[in-house]
Amino acid sequence: MDMIEKRYEQQLPQDIAYVEMPVAQSHTSVNLVAPVLRRWRIVLTIFLSICAVGVPAIWFFGSSAYESTAAIRVAPIIPSILFGDKDSEGVIPMYDNFKNTQASLITSEQVFQRVADDLADKNLSFFEKPGRIKDKPEGKQNPVLIAAIKEMVIDGVLRVIPERRSELIKISMKSTDPKESAQVVDAFVRAYMGIMVDEETKGGDQSLTILENEARALTSKLEKQQQAIHEMSQEYGTSALDDYHQMMLQRVAALQTELTRTETRKITLQAQVGLFQEAKTQGMDPEKLIKIRQDFINADLMLQSLTANIAQIEQAFIVAKQALAPTNPELKQKANLLEMLKERLEQRRQEVNKSFDEMLTRELANSDKDQLKNARAELKQTETYEKYLRELLAKEDGEAIELGRKQLAIKDSERQLKLTEELYDRVRRRIQELEMERKRPARISIAYYANTLPLQSKRIKYTFGLIFGSFGCGALLAFLRARADHSLYTPVDVSKRIGVRVIGTTTSINHSDAVKFPNQIADDYQTIRANLGLLNGGGIPKKLVVTSPAVREGKTTFAINFSTSLAKSGKKVLLIDGDLRKSDIRELLNLPTGSGGLQELLSGKSVEDVVCSAPLAGFDVLAADSGNMSDALELLSQPCVKECIEVISAKYDHIVIDSPPVLAFPDALLWAKMADGVILTSFAGRTEERDVKEALDRLAQVDIKVLGIVLNNVDISCSYNRYGYSYYTDQVAGSRSRKRNKAIFLLTEKEQNKTVDDSKS
Numbered sequence: 001m002d003m004i005e006k007r008y009e010q011q012l013p014q015d016i017a018y019v020e021m022p023v024a025q026s027h028t029s030v031n032l033v034a035p036v037l038r039r040w041r042i043v044l045t046i047f048l049s050i051c052a053v054g055v056p057a058i059w060f061f062g063s064s065a066y067e068s069t070a071a072i073r074v075a076p077i078i079p080s081i082l083f084g085d086k087d088s089e090g091v092i093p094m095y096d097n098f099k100n101t102q103a104s105l106i107t108s109e110q111v112f113q114r115v116a117d118d119l120a121d122k123n124l125s126f127f128e129k130p131g132r133i134k135d136k137p138e139g140k141q142n143p144v145l146i147a148a149i150k151e152m153v154i155d156g157v158l159r160v161i162p163e164r165r166s167e168l169i170k171i172s173m174k175s176t177d178p179k180e181s182a183q184v185v186d187a188f189v190r191a192y193m194g195i196m197v198d199e200e201t202k203g204g205d206q207s208l209t210i211l212e213n214e215a216r217a218l219t220s221k222l223e224k225q226q227q228a229i230h231e232m233s234q235e236y237g238t239s240a241l242d243d244y245h246q247m248m249l250q251r252v253a254a255l256q257t258e259l260t261r262t263e264t265r266k267i268t269l270q271a272q273v274g275l276f277q278e279a280k281t282q283g284m285d286p287e288k289l290i291k292i293r294q295d296f297i298n299a300d301l302m303l304q305s306l307t308a309n310i311a312q313i314e315q316a317f318i319v320a321k322q323a324l325a326p327t328n329p330e331l332k333q334k335a336n337l338l339e340m341l342k343e344r345l346e347q348r349r350q351e352v353n354k355s356f357d358e359m360l361t362r363e364l365a366n367s368d369k370d371q372l373k374n375a376r377a378e379l380k381q382t383e384t385y386e387k388y389l390r391e392l393l394a395k396e397d398g399e400a401i402e403l404g405r406k407q408l409a410i411k412d413s414e415r416q417l418k419l420t421e422e423l424y425d426r427v428r429r430r431i432q433e434l435e436m437e438r439k440r441p442a443r444i445s446i447a448y449y450a451n452t453l454p455l456q457s458k459r460i461k462y463t464f465g466l467i468f469g470s471f472g473c474g475a476l477l478a479f480l481r482a483r484a485d486h487s488l489y490t491p492v493d494v495s496k497r498i499g500v501r502v503i504g505t506t507t508s509i510n511h512s513d514a515v516k517f518p519n520q521i522a523d524d525y526q527t528i529r530a531n532l533g534l535l536n537g538g539g540i541p542k543k544l545v546v547t548s549p550a551v552r553e554g555k556t557t558f559a560i561n562f563s564t565s566l567a568k569s570g571k572k573v574l575l576i577d578g579d580l581r582k583s584d585i586r587e588l589l590n591l592p593t594g595s596g597g598l599q600e601l602l603s604g605k606s607v608e609d610v611v612c613s614a615p616l617a618g619f620d621v622l623a624a625d626s627g628n629m630s631d632a633l634e635l636l637s638q639p640c641v642k643e644c645i646e647v648i649s650a651k652y653d654h655i656v657i658d659s660p661p662v663l664a665f666p667d668a669l670l671w672a673k674m675a676d677g678v679i680l681t682s683f684a685g686r687t688e689e690r691d692v693k694e695a696l697d698r699l700a701q702v703d704i705k706v707l708g709i710v711l712n713n714v715d716i717s718c719s720y721n722r723y724g725y726s727y728y729t730d731q732v733a734g735s736r737s738r739k740r741n742k743a744i745f746l747l748t749e750k751e752q753n754k755t756v757d758d759s760k761s
Helices: 028-038 040-060 092-106 109-119 143-154 178-233 242-278 286-298 301-323 329-366 369-437 459-483 491-497 517-536 555-568 598-602 626-636 639-649 667-674 689-701 722-733 749-753
Strands: 066-074 158-162 168-175 444-454 502-507 543-547 573-577 612-614 619-622 654-658 677-683 706-714
Touching (some): 028 459, 066 092, 092 158, 092 168, 092 178, 109 178, 143 158, 158 178, 168 178, 178 369, 178 444, 242 286, 242 329, 242 369, 286 301, 286 329, 491 706, 502 517, 517 706, 543 667, 555 573, 555 619, 626 667, 639 654, 639 667, 667 689, 677 689, 689 706
Parallel strands (some): 543 654, 573 619, 677 706
Antiparallel strands (some): 066 168, 066 444, 158 168, 612 619
16 A cells, blocks of 8 residues: 555546435345345355365266276476576466367367277277278278267267366267277377377477578678678778777868968958058048958957857847746846856957057058068968868868768678677577477377276256255355345445435445546545535535544545545645554655654644655645554643644645544544544445444544545445446547546555555554
8 A cells, every 4th residue: 555646637627416325226136136246255155165065976976877088288388408497488378278279189180080090990889880881991081980080079979178277188088888988089199199299390390490591591691791891991901990080080170270260360461451452641541441440350250259159148148037037046147147248248349459450550650562562472372271271171071971971881780790690699599499499398298098987977967956056055145144244335324324424435446447447536535525515514624534433444545535635626735644553644655754743743843844745645744653652642632732733724724634543542532622523434344333323422422523424445336426437438438639637646445455554453
């Protein structure tokens, strides 16, 4: 019961279910049959007990006859000589099918022909009847004798039966002559075994031939793949081209860097030539000077890089402002980075302007025809060098790409070679295994030849009579047991015997489809939640205590699932483990062991320090420590307990308290006095009528309000939602591609039976 499963993602709407008891069946036949069917184990036990004694006695006495029986052994597996039980995997699950197939082969046409050949010269009286020929014509099969053998099988005189829970296929024949029946049965055994030996030998040879042919084909393929790899790597003398490729990539990177530097120098020279051409003795045209200055600034690579980075960061900053809160430190960090980059951009722009002014002053002072000529010459050389670098870079880049492709081709060929080698190794190992396995014992062998025993003539009729009689005795005892049983099984039992209202039921998984069960259990808890709101008038009480008359009645499971259902409806819920003697909620919800609990809260700790969150379930939990069992009653009797619960209740919409059973300890009464209402849980087929009445009396004596009873683990036919079970399935069946529309955490009924909370105190 350690597992809590989340079934779906969306909460179901709150459908209101009216508080009505399921309609009781008025037919007497149903009232008689249902208790018997509910106690089918008693019927089965009596049936098997009587049959176990009576059937052997019937078959032991009676008129004499003979039955000859031989058996063929079909082993489930034959352990491998090389690998032990490795070959056994996957054989056992198909063992019964294999035995049935072999039993069918025993009555095949090929076996009939061999049996006829074997019995033709035995002078058996069975074949001396009119129309049957004993002697086989020279060199031919005897069709009349084969037809007689087939008729013997069809009439049930000879039967082939795969024996259950054993390795034997039995061949039996009824006859008044035990000697002849033994000869016929042995003939079938010899014929079948002869065929199986021939087939096993033939099948093994065929497998070896196929594998040897495959090995030769793989050898040729390996040679071709190795030759291809050798040819591709011959140019470099090795198939490991990673180092060569890395060197070429580094060279391409160096050429790219040199090309970038040359382009920068070219732009600078072009600016100088423009200055020399436009410079005049009386000065330069201001508009042209501004244009040259702007071109010089825009050509600066650092300014271009900073501008691009600022644009990217501004875009990311806008997106972050929309997604993050204004106080988020990440926004402040992005804003600071953007401001720093803008300051750096402005600083670089001033540096470039200053550099241009210095260059302009210097060039204007020293400008003459020689300088212009030198600048043009250097510009021409730079352009030529740039063109050379581009051609060299394109060549080197192409060679690097080609080398990379060749490297990928070699690696792909090596992978293919490795796969071929592995397949070749497997084929060779399989050939060796088959050669060794041919030496191990055969899977099918003769268990024993014909064994003749007396046969009783009327035992079948007596056996059927005993079967029906034992079934009737079992049904009668089950009915008498049902009359003496005071356990509660259905909501009708609760309403009729106790007279208290049932606010809901939970369905048993033992009688439900595992696929449909999550929907059903979700509907059950939603119905309980809706009924509580209707019964209370003003909605579900704020503080609820969940208890039960005795142990093992599913109260802890109900408390967890009901809290989950409340939480999924949008309420803020706190689940309190009120069983200080045996706390289990912490373990069931996998809460951290070091977290606080109810005892710590009462000792003075704050609510935030002791309350844990169950994120999957959607509610908070106030766990307990079972180490203080002896002080549980004294601890709950303190006035501060109620005050703490009142303080906590102000922070939650609902508080669910899981308390001990009413008839086990007085703790439940103390908890109930602090709450607005009590839900009493019971378990179908386990809770007895007198326990429920006694629990209600104890609660009534201290003037505690019982909202109603929840009956757990009921059959689907008795559930409040028995019709919705199939209705919901029909609605969803045609739209499997849509997402599920429910969300519930649940503990299954099998886990309820194993709950620690409901074990013996």
